[in-house]
Amino acid sequence: MAGHWHKTAGLRRLLGALALGTAMATAAVAKAEDTIDIGFNAPLSGPAAGWGLPGLTGINLLVDGINAEGGLDVGGKRYKLVVHQFDNEYVPSKALQGARQLVLEHNVKIILDVGGSTGDAQLPFLTEHKVFYAPEATADINPNRPYIISGADYFPRGEMMRMAYIHQIYPQAKRYAVVSQQDATSLVGQAWEVGAAKAVGLDVVYDEFYAPDTTDFAPVVTAILATKPDIVSLSISWPDFIPLLLEQLYQQGFKGIVAANYIEPEQALQRVPADWLQQVKAIDSYPLFDDPWWGDPSAQHDFTAKWIARYGPGAPEDLKRPMNGIDWLYTPMLQAYLAAVQKAGSVDPDKVLAAFRSLTTISTIQGPTAVTGEEMWGEKNMISPLVPNNEFRADCSCKRVQSLTRFETWFAQHKDAVLAEVRRRNQMWDQRQ
Incomplete structure (x- = not known):
């Protein structure tokens, strides 16, 4: 998205x-x-x-x-x-x-x-x-x-595979916070994402939603950072909101890992410097088709x-x-x-x-x-399709594919824990009739 x-x-x-x-x-x-x-x-x-x-x-x-x-x-x-x-x-x-x-x-x-x-x-x-x-x-x-x-x-497979990727590539990052606007899409996406985070052993320290009419994201980010996370996921936050949330994370001194469903570098760089965006990885699930990876x-x-x-x-x-x-x-x-x-x-x-x-x-x-x-x-x-994970690179002011994963293989090994969380939150298809 x-x-x-x-x-x-x-x-x-x-x-x-x-x-x-x-x-x-x-x-x-x-x-x-x-x-x-x-x-x-x-x-x-x-x-x-x-x-x-x-x-x-x-x-x-x-x-x-x-x-x-x-x-x-x-x-x-x-x-x-x-x-x-x-x-x-x-x-x-x-x-x-x-x-x-x-x-x-x-x-x-x-x-x-x-x-x-x-x-x-x-x-x-x-x-x-x-x-x-x-x-x-x-x-x-x-x-x-x-x-x-x-x-x-890739939604919500990308939400799950970002958690798997972070756990594998950055095992030192344990404390996980997630936030997005409260709407039907986010309720579902965050359920699958948190399920994956728990399945790979991350410690969920913040799991909340903000109002879709939010205009001041400073209090939202302050509340997140109060839990001292290593990872901040902006999950299914709307495209307009991502740069504003990134700006607050930067201004409030966050130096951990940032992930989201989709991060558009051109927009983000209007709010935050490229070296910070590279420092926090800016991991998302939507690759550029001009990436040399292909x-x-x-x-x-x-x-x-x-x-x-x-x-x-x-x-x-x-x-x-x-x-x-x-x-x-x-x-x-x-x-x-x-x-x-x-x-x-x-x-x-x-x-x-x-x-x-x-x-x-x-x-x-x-x-x-x-x-x-x-x-x-x-x-x-x-x-x-295979699910990508991308990270931001300052040298090109763009994101680059870091991995492609067959979701079905990962899900077969972790589905019990993921599905348990999704059902706990009443977000399986048969619970949303």
């Missing part, structure tokens, strides 16, 4: 460029008789926009690439892909409004979104209409909501080249910013859905769902991803 743009000229410029790109894609295929319509119902403005807005770039690249080749081959018939967007601002009522508009007016077959609170609002409607929903929040998967597919976003050739390298050619400096749709970890994030789920459509030879939702569950792996820009999910969510509706 993750990089954010304020309601500034930069945001307006980005919105305009992306809207133009989507409109151009739509116009280019408007004459096609057969289309597969795709909905992007996500925060494009507001404090959670960093989890949604940049993702349009990757969607546009994928869709335009497929359309340039004549569309998606489904059972020998070519379908053009059309993207429709709606800004739900991460407000549940607006998410439902967006879902209704996208389904009833545009006949979308799948909606991509952040999920969590906004997912809860629209899923009864989407389930009734058998529309696929692909949220960042994998915890939205539920057997009672069969058309949810998720997993490209090598060339790789799917990540190819995506980066296409992104820079379209959205980079001097490009036709120059966004005046570097590529971040959300630009690619929604693309794998759309790839997974389209792979299931092709296997089914149909856009019929029940045939597509059966095809998705019949797959063992799906190739995406994240690499081969397992198809799993039964133990965590009660249903085989999750793709599971």
Whole structure:
């Protein structure tokens, strides 16, 4: 979940460029008789926009690439892909409004979104209409909501693997504090994260939530540091909040390890110095696709080249910013859905769902991803790529991948302790009905 743009000229410029790109894609295929319509119902403005807005770039690249080749081959018939967007601002009522508009007016077959609170609002409607929903929040998967597919976003596997990584690489760090805003997504994510922290033997000294309308984070950080933690996790804190929390940790003298679901270096460096950010590691779970770790050739390298050619400096749709970890994030789920459509030879939702569950792996820009999910969510509706851990490096003012881990291997060894904590907090899928 993750990089954010304020309601500034930069945001307006980005919105305009992306809207133009989507409109151009739509116009280019408007004459096609057969289309597969795709909905992007996500925060494009507001404090959670960093989890949604940049993702349009990757969607546009994928869709335009497929359309340039004549569309998606489904059972020998070519379908053009059309993207429709709606800004739900991460407000549940607006998410439902967006879902209704996208389904009833545009006949979308799948909606991509952040999920969590906004997912809860629209899923009864989407389930009734058998529309696929692909949220960042994998915890939205539920057997009672069969058309949810998720997993490209590392949440909450990333929350667990950060704890495992810190325990393995920095064994001297024992005292663990965690905080995020109180919302449905954080309640779930923090449950899995604390479960993993306990499973690897960390001492949980602080485990709290702050109000989503918090503007002064000094008291929040003061309370955390009073427990003398070695590790401070900002967990699922919204993208706008991360730089403010980092600023307070820096100003109040913290020198331990900082981790979070997503840390956008460009934003963070507006509040804290690079040498401090490197000192505290700034561990997160969303890699940059231009990281040398991936090598060339790789799917990540190819995506980066296409992104820079379209959205980079001097490009036709120059966004005046570097590529971040959300630009690619929604693309794998759309790839997974389209792979299931092709296997089914149909856009019929029940045939597509059966095809998705019949797959063992799906190739995406994240690499081969397992198809799993039964133990965590009660249903085989999750793709599971290798989970990265990144740290900040001052020499490039960027984050760099430090490890890639097969989550299923780790979870098999620690699941009893993790699941016990999640159930204790009433955050398993069957407790959140």
